[in-house]
């Protein structure tokens with residue numbers, strides 16, 4: 285992964301907060317450039333199948349990058365490319381996976397919605413809405429039986445809050461005081477339906493109280509806020525304080541899937557969202573701290589170059605061999 289030091293001349297004069305903001309901007313751009321390239325490859329027909337992009341929602345994967353400990357476990361959704369990248373899967377093996385190449389992180393078998401890399405404590409995406417939450421409870425319980433201090437982190441959308449599996453997982457985790465951190469990325473839509481039309485109380489974090497756990501709504505577009513609050517929830521879980529539900533307010537700047545006509549959007553909605561999306565948040569703060577526009581542009585350019593090079597390498601790799609299709613099916 286491109287380090288900030290490689291893409292910009294950070295120099296010795298920047299304070300720690302600004303250096304962190306620059307690294308975050310670099311990571312946000314890496315994810316965004318990756319997703320934009322995925323869209324290009326999907327539209328061209330090189331990538332096939334349903335693809336869900338996280339453009340606009342990059343701040344949480346960026347914040348989580350270093351919060352997952354060596355025995356912890358992270359479970360995300362089909363909108364999970366950003367988490368894969370931040371957990372350390374190389375962009376080349378991510379592209380190769382999307383392109384069905386033998387060199388993909390899962391040998392071309394998983395595709396967009398099923399990246400998994402246990403070696404990075406990334407126990408995968410999942411295209412079943414709400415499926416990660418009970419699995420995270422299982423990982424946390426197993427960690428307790430094994431005598432480890434494992435914390436399981438599960439990320440899902442606002443729509444998933446209405447899945448029975450998520451309700452059951454939250455109740456079970458709270459009852460057992462399991463070390464689970466529930467992260468609800470609230471982008472205000474479940475596919476094409478506004479969450480406000482689907483619930484009696486759109487303050488989803490309030491449900492935590494009824495389970496007997498801490499719940500809080502926070503800004504889901506600022507990696508600094510997210511890092512601080514998620515790390516507190518992880519620490520509390522590790523110390524025996526049980527689970528936490530954090531509702532992370534964000535916006536998806538693109539369709540639910542590639543090809544979504546987005547006719548459900550309210551006029552002006554996306555313009556407003558552009559003001560508060562992660563690149564805008566970080567850029568404003570960096571400019572106020574004295575960074576030049578040129579420095580910020582260099583960060584974007586560096587990320588785009590890394591992504592182009594990774595995609596080109598993946599496109600040149602051999603397709604997965606159909607003769608191996610049954611490998612790994614039986615233990």
Ligand SMILES: Cc1ncc(C[n+]2csc(CCOP(=O)(O)OP(=O)(O)O)c2C)c(N)n1
Pocket residue numbers: 361363411412413414440441442443444445471473474475540
């Ligand atoms: C159990 C299940 N029900 C329905 C679907 C179809 N589906 C795919 S994505 C989605 C919307 C989920 O919305 P949300 O949880 O808010 O996540 P987002 O897509 O906004 O990230 C639905 C209903 C599914 N994949 N799994």
